[in-house]
Amino acid sequence: MAASDEPRAANHRPYFFLSYAHTPKHGAVGPDPDMWVERLFRDLCAHVMAMTNLPAGAPAGFIDRELRSGEGWSERLGEVLATCRVFVPLFSPRYFGSEMCGKEWYAFAQRAIHEQVRSNRTAEAIVPALWVPVPPHQLPGPAARLQFNHRAFGERYVTDGLYGLVKLRIFAEEYERAVYELAKRIVSVADASDIGPCRPVDYRAIPSAFGSPSAGPRPMKLTVAAPTRHDLPEGRHSEYYGDTPLDWNPYHPVSAQPLSRLAEDLVRSLNYQATVSSFDEEVLHLDGKQPPSCPEVLLVDRWALHDDERRQRLSAFDSEHRPWVSVVVPWNRDDHQSRASEAELTGRLEDTMPSKMREGRALTRAAAKGVPSMEAFGRILPQVAESAAQQYLKHAAVYPPGGGHHERPRLIGPMVTEQAATRSIPAVQDLALDAEDTDDSRS
Template sequence: MTRSENPEPRGRYFLLSYAHSPPLASQRPGDLDRWVTRFFGDLDQAVSRHRTEGSGLGGGFFDQRIPLGSDWRAALAGALETAEVLVPLYSPAYFSRLQSGREWESFRRRMLRAGVEDPMSRFVPVLWTPVLGEQHREWARDVPLFEAASPAYPDNGLQALLRLKVYEDAYRIVVDRLARRIVAVAENDPVGPSPADDVDRLDSPFQPEAAAARFAVTVAAPTTETLPPGRDPEAYGSGSPQWRPFPEGHELPLAAYATLVAERLDFAVVVTGVEKLGDDQHDKPGIVLIDPWFVATDGGAETLRAYLESLPLWVLPVVVVDRERHDPRITALARETADIVTDASAPRAETARRAARGIESFQEFVALVPFLIVEAERQYLRKGPMQGSATDTPEARPRLSRDPRAVPGREADD
């Protein structure tokens, strides 16, 4: 093989692991985790500067770089199997979220199976924000603090150094030292790709007894058996949750994508198809994904209207209009569906009203889903059946996000 053939990398330098932030109502979609995004770009560039030419390793992995609509689980699994170093961004939220803890544990187990005597030597943790809890400070004891760069780093965390211009030089020094350490670990003793445990089957080592709050994703869409005559069956499957509009937009069913987003925000998700619409799904926050073509099925309009009339404020209807298949009937169906939702549903916040009016692209759906999930949680916490309910257990009820910015009534700090 010649040098010009550019062989595929045999692994990657690092995987960035962090706690996803729940959005604020005033935020734009592009602002979510923007400081993490900026830090990853800076760190990846610094690693590129210090890497040895011909190392055979690819750059860092950051889940925000996964192409829109791709299989997020498969991409994360691939990164966990190929990264030489894990870079966790330690914060109170990181130690509280099941997803981040599971990523941490999956990587540690992979290192053990690979014969690494000290798996923690393959971690290059970052103090992203001050770690407040005593038990969490114990986990963060191995964070390289680089006090010589700036005493502000151990006191305030790297995010503060990134955000405040007065600490710009100190931030650059810390990033450079992190990059040097990543390159040294990855190149001096490469482990190579190896299997990693499925994160969904692991407990978080930080809070092994924690149970995720539950979130409902209900789908009102036809199946291949109930599809109206003349409708293109490509977007449908044997069950309602398999509905996949926007054929060029995403690999996964729409419900599967919503599930991934909710899981990042620390929910355990229950997906229910159209055949279960009559069941009681109102004891948890949730969203209802509605295909206007469901209204055209036998009895679909009546079923949807009856379901929506009993819908609590913490379950948000989301009408998704697929115009990409150019079926002339969709305009009238979308209008009829929107009228059913408007007539049957109580007044809601602007984000929820926008979703009820109709989403017409996968990009718009991706942008809105985190906001809808957080809005459903907020409504449940404010008005849901949390007192004296038979389902009022740690497993069944949602918990306030560990990110203080997402607590109802709490203002953002930026």
């Protein structure tokens, strides 16, 4: 493509991607249950074409109306999610139980996160729509955090959703109003956010933004081991550092925000509740006997190992058995100092944290060897976070249900009078013992 054609092609990207959960048919025959979603899509496209200067034939939107199988379907979805301007999820209970919908959400969310990190400005381009109303407490974290006023589309829309409005003729006016307002919001957000295209992701390999179907928001700890600009090794460039370790920005100048901010946004997009801290301030790391409180990802700057005290603490940390902690080693391939000192930095890290490096290579070699770009970090961190979460579940403390200890019930035979029971105490005791022996033999 010629350079002069790039802006024109960018303007003709689909304005929106309509993401919805496919509804199965009730029985072998009958109408397509998703025909109403297709009508909504057509109506939205008509409004978007009227509200913009898209030429004839340009895609106003995209909808997956085919079965999600067959050759090339994942590549096609990946391409559209990497280029569309706005993501429109149709909220419904079925939607948040769909792994495929969660993957679509996650793929688009990564674009918004990376755009925000590059530009240092808010890049929110998800416009939710109510297909079937969902109680707020049932929304996964990524959906619950969206700041969106659904009532601007009408009260009936809030109570019945677009499905109720499109199905019942008496609500035809309310449906037209809601769709018109939704189309206006799509165009407005597309023009304001202006999220650029990116390289398509492998749709089959990415995680779901909703996490486990039955799980709520999960805790995740992010710890940064890095120097500040005030305690750098002699000669080390300071543009990658700030006043605290959390200001470390290895992907400068591509990234305008610290790595801790990027990592926090990435794990939050996987329905985790992230807490971020500095390794230098984490005194609990020294107590290896404490059970884990949550999974953890440790982000290590290899230049931090020039400080002898920090290196000793990292070595002590590595000597403890903490499989629920995964290590990621970010670096910048365009950082000439790091490239020139690659062998020295890698050797010092291997000597300091041999156990964690060995575990990291078993999971994903790039995480331990070094993640050379912001895009690669976005692909690797979710894998590492999920691995830490799985290890945490294996090693977390198990708490039995509350309540005191109760004796196991014993069989004492048929009901008898008090006098007969008094005369028959030895016989009843024998019967109870026999029943206990029988229970023990069955167990």
